[in-house]
Amino acid sequence: xxxxxxxxxxxxxxxxxxxxxxxxxxxxxxxxxxxxxxxxxxxxxxxxxxxxxxxxxxxxxxxxxxxxxxxxxxxxxxxxxxxxxxxxxxxxxxxxxxxxxxxxxxxxxxxxxxxxxxxxxxxxxxxxxxxxxxxxxxxxxxxxxxxxxxxxxxxxxxx
Amino acid sequence: xxxxxxxxxxxxxxxxxxxxxxxxxxxxxxxxxxxxxxxxxxxxxxxxxxxxxxxxxxxxxxxxxxxxxxxxxxxxxxxxxxxxxxxxxxxxxxxxxxxxxxxxxxxxxxxxxxxxxxxxxxxxxxxxxxxxxxxxxxxxxxxxxxxxxxxxxxxxxxxxxxxxxxxxxxxxxxxxxxxxxxxxxxxxxxxxxxxxxxxxxxxxxxxxxxxxxxxxxxxxxxxxxxxxxxxxxxxxxxxxxxxxxxxxxxxxxxxxxxxxxxxxxxxxxxxxxxxxxxxxxxxxxxxxxxxxxxxxxxxxxxxxxxxxxxxxxxxxxxxxxxxxxxxxxxxxxxxxxxxxxxxxxxxxxxxxxxxxxxxxxxxxxxxxxxxxxxxxxxxxxxxxxxxxxxxxxxxxxxxxxxxxxxxxxxxxxxxxxxxxxxxxxxxxxx
Ligand SMILES: [Zn+2]
Numbered sequence: 001x002x003x004x005x006x007x008x009x010x011x012x013x014x015x016x017x018x019x020x021x022x023x024x025x026x027x028x029x030x031x032x033x034x035x036x037x038x039x040x041x042x043x044x045x046x047x048x049x050x051x052x053x054x055x056x057x058x059x060x061x062x063x064x065x066x067x068x069x070x071x072x073x074x075x076x077x078x079x080x081x082x083x084x085x086x087x088x089x090x091x092x093x094x095x096x097x098x099x100x101x102x103x104x105x106x107x108x109x110x111x112x113x114x115x116x117x118x119x120x121x122x123x124x125x126x127x128x129x130x131x132x133x134x135x136x137x138x139x140x141x142x143x144x145x146x147x148x149x150x151x152x153x154x155x156x157x158x159x
Numbered sequence: 160x161x162x163x164x165x166x167x168x169x170x171x172x173x174x175x176x177x178x179x180x181x182x183x184x185x186x187x188x189x190x191x192x193x194x195x196x197x198x199x200x201x202x203x204x205x206x207x208x209x210x211x212x213x214x215x216x217x218x219x220x221x222x223x224x225x226x227x228x229x230x231x232x233x234x235x236x237x238x239x240x241x242x243x244x245x246x247x248x249x250x251x252x253x254x255x256x257x258x259x260x261x262x263x264x265x266x267x268x269x270x271x272x273x274x275x276x277x278x279x280x281x282x283x284x285x286x287x288x289x290x291x292x293x294x295x296x297x298x299x300x301x302x303x304x305x306x307x308x309x310x311x312x313x314x315x316x317x318x319x320x321x322x323x324x325x326x327x328x329x330x331x332x333x334x335x336x337x338x339x340x341x342x343x344x345x346x347x348x349x350x351x352x353x354x355x356x357x358x359x360x361x362x363x364x365x366x367x368x369x370x371x372x373x374x375x376x377x378x379x380x381x382x383x384x385x386x387x388x389x390x391x392x393x394x395x396x397x398x399x400x401x402x403x404x405x406x407x408x409x410x411x412x413x414x415x416x417x418x419x420x421x422x423x424x425x426x427x428x429x430x431x432x433x434x435x436x437x438x439x440x441x442x443x444x445x446x447x448x449x450x451x452x453x454x455x456x457x458x459x460x461x462x463x464x465x466x467x468x469x470x471x472x473x474x475x476x477x478x479x480x481x482x483x484x485x486x487x488x489x490x491x492x493x494x495x496x497x498x499x500x501x502x503x504x505x506x507x508x509x510x511x512x513x514x515x516x517x518x519x520x521x522x523x524x525x526x527x528x529x530x531x532x533x534x535x536x537x538x539x540x541x542x543x544x545x546x547x548x549x550x551x552x553x554x555x556x557x558x559x560x561x562x563x564x565x566x567x568x569x570x571x572x573x574x575x576x577x578x579x580x581x582x583x584x585x586x587x588x589x
Contacts, residue, residue, distance in 0.1 A: 021178050026219065039294050065295050065409045072412075090316070090435055092308035094300060094360045098285030101300050109305050111409060111435065120409040120435070122299050130361055135316045150298045 036149075038068035041079055046153035049143045051082040053117060064114055064121040082121075084141040085159055086112040089120050093130040106130075110156060112139060127157040160260040164386040164393040165586065166379050167200060168542035169193035173343045173374035173530035176276025182212070182223055183230035185375035186270050189535075190231055193377050197391045200379065204389065206264035207237035211251030211271035212534035213244060216286045218274060227270060237264075244290045245469060247271065248376070248537020249573020249582030253399045255380045256584070265385040269541075272375035273532035283371045290576055292407045304368055304470070306408060306577050308360040311472035314436040315362075317487065320475060322362045324490035326353035327507060328471040329366045329527060331499050336524025338560035341539075343372055343530030349506065353471075367471040372530030376538035378545070394548045397568075398452030398585035402443025408435050408577045417442045419449065419482040421456040430486060438473075438578035441480035448570070448583040449482075457482045458516055462566035463547060464498075465540040467574035467581075468525040477572060481583070484515055502560070522547070522561050537573035537582065544569040548588045 015025035036043055045052040054066040058075030069076055089111040097105055108130065111120040125139060138159040147153045169192030171177070171185050180188065194200055208231075210224030220226070224240035243250045248271045255269035275283050288301030296306075314320050329348060336342035348366060357365040386393040405411060413431035417439065418424060433439035445457070454460045464481065468474035475489035484492040492498065496509030498520035523529055523543040526536060546555050547566050553559030566588070573582045 018178065023178055028219070034293075036294060063410065065407055067410070071405060071410060090309040090313040092305050092312060092360050092362075094302055094305045094308075095357075096281070096284070096359050097300055097302040097305070098288045099279070099281040100285055101302065102281055104300065107300055109300055109309060111309055118413070119411070122296055122407075122409050124299060135313070151295050152299055 039066060042066050043149045043153070046143060047147045051084060051141055051154055052079045053082045054078065055080045062117045063119045064112070064117045065119060082114050082117065086114040086139055088125070088133060088135055088137040088139055089113040090135060091125065091133050108133065110139065112156060124152060124155045125157070126155060161262065162383045163256050163259045163396045164381050164383065165396060165541065165545050166381045166386050166389055166391055166393045167193040167197040168376070168378045168545045169196065170341055170376040170535070170539050170542050171374045172341055173372045173532055175343065175370065175372065177373040178276070182218060182272045182274050182375070183227050185272050185373070186227045186377065187230055189375040189377045190268070190270065193379055197389060199389045199391070202232055204385070205233065205236070205266050205268050205379070207258065208233055208268040208270055209251050209254040209258070210238060210240050211242070211247040211269070211538070212240070212273055213242060213247045214273070214286050214533070216289070217277060217283070219277065227272070233268070243580040244575030245467060245533055246537060246573040246575035246580040246582050247534045248539070249571065249584065250401070250537070250580065251534070252378055252537055252541050252584060253401065253582055255378070256396055256399055259380050259382050266379065266381045268377060268379050269538055270375070270377040271534035271538045273534045274373050275371040275532060276373045280371055296407055302360065304360040304363055307470045307472055308363045310408070310435050310476070310577065311362065311470070313434060314472065314476060317434070317436050318490065320490035322354060323350050324493045325367055325471040325475065326350040327493050328468065328474045329353045330505055330507060332468060332521050332525040332527040334503060334505055335500060335522055335561060336528030338558045339524050339529065339556055341556070342524045342528050344370060344528050345524060346528070347506070363470060363472065369469045369526040369531040372532040374530065374532040374535050376535040376542055378538050378541040392549045392551070393589060394545050395587050395589050396584060397587045398448035398450070398454070400444040400447025400449070400451065400583045402440035402447070402581045404433070404438065404440040404578050406576060406579050411435055411439070416486060417446060419446060419457070421482065422485070427486060437476060437486060438480045438574070438581060440578050440581040441477055441572070441574065441583070444572070444581045444583040445481045448585050452585040454585065457570070458484065458518060460568065461518060461570050462568050463519045463522055463563055464570045464572065465521055465523060465525070465544050466572040467536070468521055468527050469531060469574070471527065473574070474520065474525070477574070478520065481570065481572065483518060483520070500561070519563060522563065537571070540571040540573065541584070541586070544571050544586050548586055
């Protein structure tokens with residue numbers, strides 16, 4: 001036993017914002033191994049310039065934002081290809097956002113409605129100033145060439 | 160189920176940041192206030208608790224509820240955490256109600272907090288946006304104000320709602336809060352000021368949106384026997400309801416309106432419901448709560464409403480869900496002056512449309528002016544409603560301006576996501 005044991009010291013310090021109360025900087029970050037699981041084919045589709053929705057195998061309800069099982073009847077869904085043209089169901093231009101998106105502001109969000117499809121799809125619209133956008137406006141899908149495997153691999157422009 | 164009473168409540172001041180107190184101490188302060196307000200109630204009388212807080216990210220502490228239980232000296236009694244986004248506080252209130260109604264507990268403490276000032280506002284917005292689908296919604300530009308802006312743009316398209324009507328909600332709630340010392344952002348505003356404040360997500364400006372907050376609130380619920388034994392001035396919880404909807408706004412159906420007893424299907428012919436303009440979960444919560452409380456026409460049978468106005472637009476949408484006016488009439492309802500306090504001068508002229516009985520909405524100032532420390536918010540509404548029904552607003556706010564004359568029945572409404580979890584509870588004077 002060593003009764004004179006001492007921890008080795010280092011020269012690292014703590015960022016201090018305030019002393020009464022003591023407020024320190026506490027850093028935290030994490031990398032997830034995030035699986036798209038049953039939604040994966042949607043993201044694969046984007047790499048092939050395909051916009052995939054899902055259709056209920058039992059009640060034929062059509063979802064523009066895909067889901068593995070039908071929210072109305074619980075039956076499994078199958079993939080189908082959505083048209084590349086739709087209409088603006090609603091829209092907004094964000095001048096602020098969460099920290100991750102602040103550098104992209106202002107950006108325009110739209111919910112797209114497709115002919116014969118029961119639900120909507122959230123996306124970004126570029127190529128139109130806020131005052132040029134209206135409910136019902138026709139829009140056209142475009143795809144990133146360098147896919148990121150994110151829903152933003154597809155975006156919309158005025159048609 | 161047996162009758163349940165609210166027997167005491169307490170809240171802390173809500174503020175952008177309260178760095179002198181951690182979450183445990185905040186809840187302790189609110190708890191001590193509630194105990195002091197009902198001297199016959201001791202800690203020993205409390206059989207257990209439910210703790211509500213929304214985000215582990217904000218707290219930077221898992222199992223924070225267990226630490227509150229410990230700090231309040233309630234170990235080893237039963238406790239649990241409930242979480243459901245913005246509706247966390249309302250869910251907590253109903254969970255405590257269940258504990259008492261079922262006979263599991265005689266006295267149950269509902270306690271909630273949030274500490275949102277521990278990160279910067281934009282990181283906070285990012286945390287909140289994680290309460291949207293992280294595969295399809297969040298990565299597109301996850302921002303709750305953006306989602307609510309899209310909803311109200313559609314509400315405006317369907318029904319002709321205007322930004323001026325939204326601004327009047329902001330004026331009402333901020334002005335009411337001038338008489339509420341617990342409120343974070345009271346103020347006297349004009350329509351021009353609301354519209355000229357910073358544009359956040361079109362058409363919502365900074366003054367259309369509630370702020371990030373820190374604070375705590377508690378509500379203590381008890382059985383009839385315990386309420387009688389402990390004395391004081393209890394208020395009865397006569398109805399509870401909860402409703403839900405798809406996390407993704409994109410998935411909302413375009414179906415038929417869920418009708419309240421005073422409505423008919425004919426008046427909504429052609430309306431695709433809920434779409435993204437209405438909250439089906441809010442309507443379901445109201446329908447269930449009204450059914451339990453025996454309310455057939457809420458506009459006639461309620462005396463005030465404390466609802467979840469995270470946005471001016473969502474107050475208008477929610478008045479419709481709650482059946483205070485018909486779907487589509489929310490903007491005109493505001494114009495009429497019905498939801499304003501009759502004893503205050505808002506600097507506005509009202510349309511005077513007599514279709515609706517005066518029914519103050521958010522007399523406390525609501526989330527817009529009081530703040531929104533998420534896990535505490537739904538309980539804050541319970542505390543303000545409790546004091547209104549007791550007639551003790553003057554005592555607790557040191558100012559009786561907001562006290563309604565002899566209110567008999569109030570409604571509290573707590574709301575999460577884009578209408579994903581919603582609770583409605585009815586409180587009545589005994
Ligand atoms: Zn189906």
